[in-house]
Amino acid sequence: MKRKDAMQYVGHVCDNAGAGRRVGADFHARILDSSVLVGWDCGFEPMFVAVNCYLGSRVDYADAEDIATEYLKEIGWFVDPDDCRQADYLI
Numbered sequence: 001m002k003r004k005d006a007m008q009y010v011g012h013v014c015d016n017a018g019a020g021r022r023v024g025a026d027f028h029a030r031i032l033d034s035s036v037l038v039g040w041d042c043g044f045e046p047m048f049v050a051v052n053c054y055l056g057s058r059v060d061y062a063d064a065e066d067i068a069t070e071y072l073k074e075i076g077w078f079v080d081p082d083d084c085r086q087a088d089y090l091i
Contacts (some may be wrong), residue, residue: 003091006046009034009039010023012068014049014071015052016053020071023050036050037049037050037091038050038064038067041088046088047072065081
């Protein structure tokens with residue numbers, strides 16, 4: 001999947017300072033050119049989280065996956081938080 005295609009499936013934005021929210025919730029809840037898109041296949045449509053660095057640089061892929069996974073566990077997105085799987089996409 002290409003970045004352009006994945007952007008329509010971004011539901012949440014979080015950063016490496018621990019802040020997370022639904023995309024579009026405020027000025028900081030937006031997809032940046034430097035955002036890492038972390039996605040999971042989940043039925044008919046994938047779910048993506050845009051992970052930003054609060055300092056404006058880019059978060060590396062491994063850290064972005066950890067940040068996105070922890071955020072989705074925190075909001076109860078995974079059915080079983082102890083059995084969450086690796087992301088299917090890192091863009």
